[in-house]
Amino acid sequence: MSADNGTVVVIEDDPHIADLVDLYLRREGFRVLLASDGEKGLEVFTQEDPLIVILDVGLPGAYDGFDVCRQIRARGSVPVLFLTARDDEVDRILGLELGADDYLVKPFSPRELVARVRAILRRTRQGPAPQEVVTVGDLEVDLRRREARRGDLVVSLTTREFDLLAFLSDNLGLALSRQQLLDGVWGADWYGDERTVDVHVAQLRKKLGPDLPLATVWGVGYRFG
Ligand code: CA
Secondary structure, eight states: OOOTTOEEEEEOSOHHHHHHHHHHHHHTTOEEEEESSHHHHHHHHHHHOOSEEEEESSOSSSOOHHHHHHHHHHTOOOOEEEEESOHHHHHHHHHTTOOOSEEEESSOOHHHHHHHHHHHHHHHHHOSSTTOEEEETTEEEETTTTEEEETTEEEOOOHHHHHHHHHHHHTTTOEEEHHHHIIIIIOTTOOOOTHHHHHHHHHHHHHHOTTOOEEEETTTEEEEO
């Protein structure tokens, strides 16, 4: 079977779930690398430069899924799809600013997982026209390299944060509603609500600086530039 679609790292200690995820993703042509705890997972992640990480929240050993996600985030913007056993972990995933790109609550259908992985990778790969850099003040949004830079400094953003910044950059000076942002950035496959937009806008402001020209337009949504 071919493995041309790239590498997926799966960090999951439940062997049944890991095997199922492995089976379904390999069927889709991915190369799948399994790790059963956070430490091994980070090791594989560092060595293999995967397209995406599928990450269980509850892991044995020194690092739980949240710790692993933080470390992955410190090293770049590889998408992370969380697997969680409990609804209350979802609030932590959304609330702790971990930069998860999506999550699934167990038990989930493996087909749903494959659909989510594809959707994340579609968003990551799609992107606007190549070689385009949008400049706003001293902020450069490099849409081809998927990098945000202030001066010489590359700001580490999650996939979704960058997608939001890219969408805003495509619509410079326009007031965009939360719904427009949801449709444009999260797409039809997203089940979240408009609060998601606010959380990500807050993250962009925090990471890119308080002088980021990303204004709240009362009664509408947001305007960039
Ligand atoms: Ca677990």
